[in-house]
Amino acid sequence: MIKTDILIIGAGPTGLFTVFEAGLLKLKCHLIDALPQPGGQCSEIYPKKPIYDIPGFPEVLAGDLTQNLLEQGKQFEPGFTLGERAETIEKQEDGSFIVTTNKGTKHHAPIVAIAGGLGSFEPRKPPIENITNYEDKGVAYFIKDPEVYRNKKVVIAGGGDSALDWSIFLADVAAEVTLIHRRNEFRGALDSVEKARELKLLEKINIITPAEVTALHGNSKLEGISIVRDGEKSLLEADHFIPLFGLSPKLGPIGDWGLEIEKNAIKVDTLDYQTNIPGIFAIGDVNTYPGKLKLILCGFHEATLMCQSAYKIMNPGKKYILKYTTVSGINGFDGTRKEAPKAVVQAIND
Amino acid sequence: MTDVNITVTDREGAVHDIVAPTDMAMNLMEVFKAYELPVEGTCGGMAMCASCQCYVTSSHELEDMQDEEEAMLSEAFFVKNNSRLGCQIPITSQLEGLEVELAPDY
Numbered sequence: 001m002i003k004t005d006i007l008i009i010g011a012g013p014t015g016l017f018t019v020f021e022a023g024l025l026k027l028k029c030h031l032i033d034a035l036p037q038p039g040g041q042c043s044e045i046y047p048k049k050p051i052y053d054i055p056g057f058p059e060v061l062a063g064d065l066t067q068n069l070l071e072q073g074k075q076f077e078p079g080f081t082l083g084e085r086a087e088t089i090e091k092q093e094d095g096s097f098i099v100t101t102n103k104g105t106k107h108h109a110p111i112v113a114i115a116g117g118l119g120s121f122e123p124r125k126p127p128i129e130n131i132t133n134y135e136d137k138g139v140a141y142f143i144k145d146p147e148v149y150r151n152k153k154v155v156i157a158g159g160g161d162s163a164l165d166w167s168i169f170l171a172d173v174a175a176e177v178t179l180i181h182r183r184n185e186f187r188g189a190l191d192s193v194e195k196a197r198e199l200k201l202l203e204k205i206n207i208i209t210p211a212e213v214t215a216l217h218g219n220s221k222l223e224g225i226s227i228v229r230d231g232e233k234s235l236l237e238a239d240h241f242i243p244l245f246g247l248s249p250k251l252g253p254i255g256d257w258g259l260e261i262e263k264n265a266i267k268v269d270t271l272d273y274q275t276n277i278p279g280i281f282a283i284g285d286v287n288t289y290p291g292k293l294k295l296i297l298c299g300f301h302e303a304t305l306m307c308q309s310a311y312k313i314m315n316p317g318k319k320y321i322l323k324y325t326t327v328s329g330i331n332g333f334d335g336t337r338k339e340a341p342k343a344v345v346q347a348i349n350d
Numbered sequence: 351m352t353d354v355n356i357t358v359t360d361r362e363g364a365v366h367d368i369v370a371p372t373d374m375a376m377n378l379m380e381v382f383k384a385y386e387l388p389v390e391g392t393c394g395g396m397a398m399c400a401s402c403q404c405y406v407t408s409s410h411e412l413e414d415m416q417d418e419e420e421a422m423l424s425e426a427f428f429v430k431n432n433s434r435l436g437c438q439i440p441i442t443s444q445l446e447g448l449e450v451e452l453a454p455d456y
Contacts, residue, residue, distance in 0.1 A: 263390070
């Protein structure tokens, strides 16, 4: 069991800056993130894009901002659980929380700060009626074990790299591979497009375009699909249907934690960004309140105010006076100390 | 500096006449949001979510799509020939009189 003061869910810029603000108040942080590296969208989606609205930085690359935030919080020795998604939360009798990830890692903390941004990235499900009824009964949105498809009839839908790559791969595994795309053009690496064309000529893949899957059939499991091509309907036998339409951000399991949700975001009180569950805060892009702006700099502000409340919850009755780092310096948990050089009073002419 | 008039039909069929500034470096998704139309703009305008997909119903000649927008639309749902992502359409004076319809929310 990992124990900490503030458990931060999401290691994007807001989560990382929380480590620093909490550290000033002698609170220790641990971060969970579904991605394998810290930085959130900044490192995963746009590390090379410049950001122009970070106060004091006329221009900073998103990847560099992540590195700077890690450096700024380093002396407060944050812990990380990366590549795991926070799945469940259980409130303990003493008001603290245990958060468990999809891989079973347990974390115990009196304060939980959700800094989950857009949420975790999940496969986009096509709008086909009853598709959820066939999940794990022939329909899958990603491929875990290709052996499942050995000697089966497989239909893949999508027009990007993953649809092409898996069609190519399964051509040697499945009995039959059909690739369906809404457009005639596929968008992927040149190699993949050419390889798919080659396999089509060899009749190892059927490619049906421009077409869409409109219905799924089968009693206890998937047996066939309906497609529409140029307005004409037809039926195709299929044991498996794999729609590969990329990923979209979803709030995910956090949406089931009993928090008040509005428009896919968590409602908070702007006093301290606490949610409807005392001890659980939501900061950065994941929260909503009247006038909310989804900006990194707003996340930093929210993190700062949140830490003040977290301190009060953990230290009831104790008075805390806001410190300026210019005056009091920073005492790291690793024993380091940063402070401004002291002025001296000394005569120069003697 | 001028404003342009844009007509937006929402998902319930209600028609909204909105005014968008051409000198604020805004895109159509941001204007939808400014008018509190039901557009999420989940990804913040990076052509990554298609929540601002709309159908251009007037005959305006818009700037060609960039690769990012085309890639997103090839994976989005309810896509038609006149689909565009609002976040990839900068507000310029050429948009005067533009008519768009919000694509279904999915």
